[in-house]
Amino acid sequence: MVGTLAPRRDIPSATVSRLPVYLRALHEFATRDVTRVSSEELAAQAGVRPTQLRKDLSHLGSHGVRGVGYDVGRLTAELTNALGLNRSWPVAVVGMGNLGRALAAYSGFATEGFHVEALFDHDPSVIGDLVGRHRIASMGELTDVVARLGIAIGVIATPANSAQDVADALVGAGVRAILNFAPVALALPEGVACRSVDLATELHVLAFLRQPERVGADVGRGQ
Amino acid sequence: MVGTLAPRRDIPSATVSRLPVYLRALHEFATRDVTRVSSEELAAQAGVRPTQLRKDLSHLGSHGVRGVGYDVGRLTAELTNALGLNRSWPVAVVGMGNLGRALAAYSGFATEGFHVEALFDHDPSVIGDLVGRHRIASMGELTDVVARLGIAIGVIATPANSAQDVADALVGAGVRAILNFAPVALALPEGVACRSVDLATELHVLAFLRQPERVGADVGRGQ
DNA sequence: CGCACTTTGTGCATTTCTTCACAAACCCCT
DNA sequence: AGGGGTTTGTGAAGAAATGCACAAAGTGCG
Secondary structure, three states, rough: OOOOOOOOOOOOOHOOOHHHHHHHHHHHHOOHHHOOOOOOHHHHHHHOOHHHHHHHHOOOOOOOEEOOOOHHHHHHHHHHHOOOOOOEEEEEEEEEOOOHHHHOOOHHHHHHEEEEEEEEEEEOOOOEEEOOEEEEEEEEHHHHHHHHHHHOOEEEEOOOOEEEEEEEEHHHHHHHHOEOOOOOEEEEEEOEEEEOOOOHHHHHHHHHHHOOOOOOOOOOOOO | OOOOOOOOOOOOHHHHHHHHHHHHHHHHHHHHOEEEEEEHHHHHHHHHOOHHHHHHHHHOOOEEEEEOEEEHHHHHHHHHHOOOOOEEEEEEEOOOOHHHHHHHHHHHHHOEEEEEEEEOOOOOOOOEEEEEOOOEEEEHHHHHHHHHHOEEEEOOOOOOOHHHHHHHHHHHHHOOEEEOOOOOOOOOOOOEEEEEOOOOOOOHHHHHHOOOOOOOOOOOOOO
């Protein structure tokens, strides 16, 4: 973590990272037509301990009912609202290699108001190609397109060496939330949110954990 | 994190998650023919603070030279060794949708001894198809193939509802390290290492951070 | 050869995160 | 209406991670 810090309201960042997991667990119960869950059931589904779930929810001022549990619908609404998922989030993907194309088509991105609305690439030979319902635009069009479509989140799926330039372009165009798949630490101005996902790093950590010397271990956000 | 715990040797898990980042930063310097770096330079490249870098390296018993810095080659070797990257890690990818195919072809996977050696899918209509240099095998072949090729790491890129079955199959076949892209908390026996990457969760966190009420914030593994 | 300068390694303080333990709150049954 | 049985919400304890400040250890110049 390099950017800025200090969530304005006092929700710990560790808690924020888990809220989406709780939301998904709730959806799971909803599809089974369960209307009430205990912290124990919900925590089991989410892969955390009940006590942590309750503490996390307490930061939202969220209220279950003692002796009963949580109303699935109500808690879903509260979490959805807390996460800001009751609006639309136009997403742009930059970098149309294997990963970028997969992300552009990934159904996980289509949930909860996230919509891929624009695709960009540097390579002239792919500009104009259709991926899903969208045409790949050139980097030169980025500023205009981002402004016109009100892109809120930029996904960087380029090689490492162009990631910083892309980030600068996105920020310059007004994007203030970036999901970065390139294996570099981006330098970003204060006020720009960034999450990085690094596949090679994940494999490296697994390799460490699986070394014969070290016994069964489970580091980090295993679940 | 739900699985087991307690890295046998006392390297904090937060440190372990950063070691691959340092290794990559070192590679960057090496390609520029730099042979010595200070903790300040290396930390800047890695996106952390110098003091944290030094503290992390101290857990390895790694030694730089006071007044000088670190020898790029030597530190690279030490980190490579500590992470267990001086051997080959055969990887299998299960689930040949968009994401699985991208992962199978992803060059980031090809670094440092990680080699995709087997591909699996449930869908009969894609079994036998070639992706890269490999044929997609059926789930029924999983146990045999994993054993024969000595697969060390299983990557799950299936929908959420089949992820647990796939995990069980992998573990049953002897795989004890899993990289999970399905949005579920896997239940795994003690001694199986697991890292989960959840794209939807990352977007949700970004949405939270970008809500108007909360000012610039940067949660979690932003870099 | 010694002194000034640089940069590491680390004990300690601080902050953040997790877990425990229990009182408060609510339902339901009689 | 009251009491037993649950399950939440939370203060306080404990653990982990981070950041500070400085001593230790090296280089190189005079």
